[in-house]
Amino acid sequence: MGVSQDKIAKSREKAGFFVRTYALSVIQGEMVKFSINLPTKYRLHLQIVKKRRNLDDIPLTPSLGKILRIRNGSKISRYFRHIFENSKIKRLLGANLAALLIANSFIPHSSPNAYEFEANTISAPIVLETKSGIQFPVANIKITQGYNFFHPGIDLDGVTGDDIRSISAGYVEKIEYSKFGYGNSILINHGNEIKSLYAHLYKIHVEKGYEVTKETRLGEMGATGRARGDHLHLEIYENGKTINPLLFLTSK
Template sequence: MKHNYIFNLGKHQIAVKFSRKRGRPGKSLVYRLDEFISQLISLAADKRYSGQPISRALRYVFENKQIKKTLGFNLAMITLLAGMVIPPISAFNPTQPVETAMVVAADEALVTEKSVRVPLDSFEISQGYNGLHRGIDLNEIEGAPIYPLMEGKVERVFYARFSYGNHIIINHGSGFKSLYAHLAKIVVKEGDEVDKNTVIGTVGHTGWATGSHLHLEVYDNGRTFNPLTILK
């Protein structure tokens, strides 16, 4: 016997087809599906468990040997449904940031209460912000001065041959930090107080850089967001 069902889950509409052997006792398919989805959502939202919500839900699916027997439908369909139902993680706890690197609109209100400046006098954006590139790249000639986005304290100074190369992290308070990478020269030290007019270093291509540019990252309580949302 075949059954076709359509479920409305927030903005998503899912059409699912099931087949059921005659004479097989048990709860209805709709009831079992609803029960299963509710269990996944509860597991994903439970803060007592470690790991990201989606990982917890899918780990439960793949590690439970009784799922196929209990639910009576293909495991691949379960995974598909979990992926479509679980992603709006912010719905579980809307007051907490999502556990992924993304542009957060609220961050603009955080940092624009104080004036923010661009870190270079002139530049061209050569690469933007995305999930694999957690900042923006600003092309400028080597040796051009670099300024902090706003006042703060130099938290860390690094001299490295790889990755970010020579780079600086500045703590601006209230969980907001900025990172400046691939510098040719660093002219501040850890603990220094800086403002928007302080030269902290110069543009270079140290570390993993193919040309002279400034790689800029900004953080709100440890999570990156797009610097262009605050640069005016």
């Protein structure tokens, strides 16, 4: 027959042994006590006391050094990783509440009096109709010199007297008569910061302020000003800067 543990304990008490049950507290910051089974006169008490750390000493936000010591992730992810794992927040609110607190700071809160309206739109097919509003200013297109840094336009070949028409509708903004440079020239304003210049004309048939269309005869081709032979020098401006006319023109 076996001897029960209670009988063994009672016999030890009669013999003068201290039979207190061994216990260990695992709660952080609590006082830890335990005793060893020895005769009463030799009884040994061991006591380990751990001072509870003040929560005020633990900062909520990480220092720069702590962020730099975390190798993985961006600076922002490392910053919030420290806050999520902060022992002070966990001990005060719990890990789940700590995550909820941080996530809630990024959720916009609407006023209870605010109303949201759903936009209702009616879609319908849109028919786009394109028409060419640009043309070359001469009937016979022969380009003798193209557009480049030193020549901000194109030269169109012809003979003196060939009709020069506007590339598009607009109005005459400027007329100049000269024996130098562009010679006799016309500047047409087409709106939307688009302008066109016609140079080296032999004759001019319009005046400043005239409204013109693609069918309007502006003048006649010539070789006035600084020109080597009969031709039309054409320039196109957009927002005050020259652009390549060939990117702008279409054949008639």
